[in-house]
Amino acid sequence: MRHALPVTPSTPIRFLTYPSLGDMKEHVRAELLGHAISLRMGRPVVVETVPTYEALTRELEAGRVDLAWATAEQCAQFASRAWTVLRAVRFGRGYYHAALVCRASEPLTLERLRGKRAAWVTPHSVGGYLLIARRLERLGMPPSTVFSEEHFLGTYRKAVQAVISGEADVTSIPTSQPDESATHAYMGIVQVQLSSDERQLAPILFTEATPADGILLTHRLSREEAASLASIIQELSKDGTGLERLSAPFNAEGFVSSSAEQLLATPWPEKGADFLAVTLDEEERCRRLWSAMDRTLGRDVRGGEGRPLTDVVEPPIAERLLALTRLTRQTRAGGRVEFCLAEEGREHRYAAEVTLGAADSGQRWPEVALKVQDITESHTLEKHLYRLASFPLLHPSPMLELGMDGSLLYANPAAHEHFPDLAVRGRSHPVVEATLSRLRAPEAALPSTVHLEGRYWELTVLALTDAEILRVFAQDVTARKQMEDRLLLQDRLAALGTMTAGIAHELRNPLNFVTSFSEFSGELVQEVADELNLLESKLGSEHLTRLQKSLADLALNMRKVQEHGSRMESIIRSMLDHSRGGKGERQEHPLNALLSDSINLAYHGMRSRFPTLDTKLEQELDESAGMVDVVPQELSRVVVNLLDNACYSVSAKRRLRGADGFQPKIRVKTRGLGESVELRIYDNGLGIPLDVRDKLFTPFFTTKPAGEGTGLGLSLSHDIIVKGHGGSLRFESEEGSFTEFIITLPRRRA
Structure with a gap:
């Protein structure tokens, strides 16, 4: 597979590692390894640790990876898409086995495994599960039927400790050879890091060998780049610069290519370490001299034995080295100095160390051993490490x-x-x-x-x-929180404006009753007054009867005035409770009583906003719901918002199908669930389209026309329920058929 964009020296090489690297120390080492490769390759290397094995497989399938540290199975699966696979070498081998182990104090056999408990690493771990699982299946003992319990603990260390502590009976670990001593030795290689003696474990069963995990060099690289990278990775632990420690993230001694195909590319030039070792006599002549290369420290050092050091290396460098040796002789203690030297347009950094030898008889000064080494690359990596640290x-x-x-x-x-x-x-x-x-x-x-x-x-x-x-x-996030509070206030004000219009409409009817009955009552009162004026001169029974009837009518009318006044009071109280905001105190309330007030408020708003919508809000309020610990105003806002959305949905569906083709239905249902309660709000409206479900709780996202929604209602409802009350808010929906929001609340505060 070719790059979608041209490859340049600045194009990063993407190097993915699988998640079992685990420890942060290993992540840092992996990044240093990437940096070491980058220094030699001349291109940046970006090392990423994927969250799961499946994620690494997806990236490899999509062709988005240059290098990948992969399991043995992934190496086999994607070998056809790679130039080569560099298999890890451990104990001199590019393959390994797996051992099923138990506690040595309670030895088990295959016949006694049934009903035991197993601790594994992960379902995708080859040495920590797959090899043993397949071996048992071939023996007619599938793990799912043999073991009473199977737990995946994520790391070898946890799996082994579970067996030693008695929480499990068996586990699987890799081993270089199918014998007990190799199994014990290999625990350190897989970084089990036990605090107890590994001899507490004994093997029960060994598997056949499998190729080791390794590094895939994919076809996203050119053939030449793959050859260079293969050479660099294989030489990193052999060149004498101390980079062997960088292979530690993979617990490997080195790498070997598993491909028989010879990569057709220009060989990557071997890089030997610039190294010089000299013993100086008391006259500061080079008595013995060793060098990894003929030319070092800017000069050809061949034939340097017996000559003064100033003749062997550049005089400024020689003077610095001699100053260090003289100081060592005077203080009788070794020393170290670092210096820089420009060679072929590139600055190299060297470290010189001096060790004092034993003095021969008759010598004024003992010999000194001088070692000079090029530390340019390790110094660069050290700076990189300091940056990370x-x-x-x-x-x-x-x-x-x-x-x-x-x-x-x-x-x-x-x-x-x-x-x-x-x-x-x-x-x-x-x-x-x-x-x-x-x-x-x-x-x-x-x-x-x-x-x-x-x-x-x-x-x-x-x-x-x-x-x-x-x-x-x-x-x-103080500034963001303040902004959220302001947005919450704006949303509350917008909702209040919508409700106010509905409430004003609903208040008009009871106010008409109050006005009409008040006028009629005034007339009756006047009539009673007139009758009383005649009462003194006309004491007939007819007048008394009319007086009694008028008084009875007056009493009835006044009761109606009081009834509608109470209704107005209820509506206004609900409106004020809703508009006070979410700063109230949490307290225990009966859920059904709270819902009744919220449903009443939502119903009046519905009649105002959707006057042609002929439906009732059905209620199935189970007494088992009981008490909940909530902020009443906040829960009311959530319920009213969800009911308003339900009304909008069924109203829109009715407009599409017509009054005769659709019977709207909205239902509120509660029930108790032990330590929690459940509230369901159902409507048979338009449903939620599949392409918007992932965005439903995103702030400012709305499917309503401009001016009809802020896109904050569901987002704020989710925050109120999940963050504010420790509950959950989810939904079930079928497009064109129904939507049901499910709220779960704890009965008591956590």
């Missing part, structure tokens, strides 16, 4: 690391500046408490917000599972 110190936002129990392991200067009591309060600090609380929550991947001394801090928590460390980034 300086990130926490120079990062302007707080960053801290916690143990899984909340113990403070590290905090950068910004964390101590903004949270001065962090070290003192420890686990009781709000940031630490929020981190641990978020880790236990179902939506732990989402950021959480902490309010401290007038500032809002958004916490992002990353779990470094191998190291059992929580890395916490705190970002000051």
Whole structure:
């Protein structure tokens, strides 16, 4: 596969590694390896660790990867799309086995495996699951039927510790050879890092050999680039510059090509280390001299033995080296000095070390051993490492690391500046408490917000599972929070304006009753007054009867005035409750009673906004819903907003189908679910199109025409329910048929 864009020296090489690298130390080493390759290749190398094995497979299938550190299975799967596969060599082998192990104190056999508990690494781990699973299946013992429990713990260390601690009975680990001693030795290679003796484990079963994992050099590279990269990677651990430590992320001694095809490319020139070792006698002549190359330190050093050092290397460099040797002789202690030398237009950096030897009899000064080595590349990598290490110190936002129990392991200067009591309060600090609380929550991947001394801090928590460390980034989002509050107020005002129009319309009818009955009551009162004036002169029963009837009518009318006045009071109270905003206190309320007020408010708004919509809001309020701990105004806003959306949906569907072709239905339903309650709001309207469902809770996204919606209602409802009350808001829908929003709320505050 060719690049979509032309490849230039500045085009980065994309190097993906699979997620089992785990430890942050290994991530840094992987980046340094990429930087070392970049120095030699002359092109930037970007190293990325994918979140899952499936993600790496997708990237390889899409042809978006230049280099990929892949599992043995992925190497086999994508070998046809790669120029070559560089297999990792461990213990001198490019392949390995897997061993099923148990506790040595409780030895097991294949016949006794049934009903035992297994701890695996991941479903895609070759040595940590797949090899053993396939071996057992061929023996007629599928793991799913043999074991009573199977747990995937993510790392070899956790799987092995589960067996040693008794939480599981067996696990699978890689081994270079199918014997017990190799199995124990190989634990260190897979970085099990046990605190106890690995001899506590004993093998039960070994698998056949499988090729090792390795590095894919894909066809996205040119053939020449692949050849150069293969040469660089294979030579990194052999060139004497100390770069062998960079292969540590992959726990490999080296790499070997598994392809028999010879890459047709210009061979990458071998790079030997610029190295010079000299012993100097008391007259500062080179008694013995060794060099990896004929030319070093800017001169040809062949034939240098027996000559003064100033004749062998450039005089300015020689004087610096001799000054170091003289100081060593005087102080009787070794020393080191670094210096730079320009060669062929490029600046090289060298390190010189002097060691004092034993003095022969009759010698004034003992011999000294002088070693000079080119450290240009390692110095560049060191600077790169310092840049990585300086990130926490120079990062302007707080960053801290916690143990899984909340113990403070590290905090950068910004964390101590903004949270001065962090070290003192420890686990009781709000940031630490929020981190641990978020880790236990179902939506732990989402950021959480902490309010401290007038500032809002958004916490992002990353779990470094191998190291059992929580890395916490705190970002000051006070300005954003203030903006959200202003938007919330604007949305509330917009909703209030819509409701006010509906309420004004609804108030007109009861007010007409009040006016009419008040006038009629006034006439009756006048009639009673007239009758009373005649009462003294005309005491006939006819007058008394009319008087009694008028008084009864008056009493009835006044009751009607009071009834409609109460109705006006209820509407106005609901309106005011809704418009007060979300700053109320959380308190326990009966859910059904709260919903009745919200439904009443929404119903009046519906009759105003959709006067032709002839439907009722059906209610199925289960008494098992009971009490909930909420802010009443906030929950009311959510319910009214969802009911308003439901009314809009059924009204739009009715306009499309006509009054005779569609019977609108809106239903509110509650029920208790043990420690939580569920509220469902259903409508048989237009439904939600598939292409907008992922954006439904995004702020400012709306499907309504301009001027009819702000796009904030569902977003704010989601925040109120999920963040404000610890619940969940989801939906089920079928386009053209129905939509049902489901709200789940805890009965009590977490």
